[in-house]
Amino acid sequence: MTETIERPLTHAQEARRQRVIDAAIELALEGGYEAVQMRDVATRADVAMGTVYRYFTSKDHLLAATLVFWVEQLQDHLRQQPALGETPAARVLEVLDRALRAMNRQPTLVAAVFLSLSSPDPEAVRCQMKIAELMDAIVFEAIGTPAPIDTPVRSRMIGHIWYSSLVGWVNGWSSVDHVHNELRIAAELLLPNGLEMETH
Structure with missing residues (x-):
């Protein structure tokens, strides 16, 4: 079996890939x-159809990659302006x-990318794993x-609750306030005061 070696993108390739994501x-x-059709994406990004498919195997892969990009931006922003709670x-x-x-300001985008998260496309699945x-x-x-000794487990559980709560909001049977309350309860239950702690 031949192993595929992924080479880093050049600056120009990265710029084209980002134009596709932006489109x-x-x-x-x-x-x-x-509304996200690959031909329309190519036109909006001013690239050939082949260029779109060079970077993204499917529409779901592309949309999942946009969420990876969004979460990476969120992480960068939070590192510059970390949370200040006690x-x-x-x-x-x-x-x-x-x-x-931020999601509540662009619900149509959020709904689109969340649909892609249920895709079985292997590349979309890789994006799903990256988002997690x-x-x-x-x-x-x-x-x-x-931090709590088992912080990775607690972080993962909070992430699961975050995702499932958002699915309800995206599908219209839950509200932003409900999502907030679910997250508050999860954080308070999983991260109560007095946890056994150790310094990492």
Whole structure:
């Protein structure tokens, strides 16, 4: 079996790939999931169709990649302006509330990318795994130090609750306030005061 070696993109290739992501974001903001058609993405990004498919195997891969990009931006922003709560639970809730407010400003985009997260496309699945990894890191960093001994497990559980709550909001049977309350309860239960701590 031949192993595929992924080479880093050149600056020009990275710029073209980013134009494709930006075009997908614009189309999703305008019309949601159905508005993101690969031919329209190519036209909006001013690249050939072959260029779009060079970087993204499918529409779902592209939309999942836009969420990776968004979460990476969120992580960078949070590192520049970290949460200031006095307890781990307060900091985690502040971080997730910031993300929730940003999502609430662009619901059609959020709905589009969340549809892609159920795709079986292998490349979309890789993006799903990357998003989970990034969210774990965001929650872990918000918890801070000293941290609970089992912080990775607690971070992952909060991430699961975050995702499932957002699915309800995206599908219209839950509200932003409900998502906030679910996250508050999860943070308080999983990160109560008096946890056994150790410095990492």
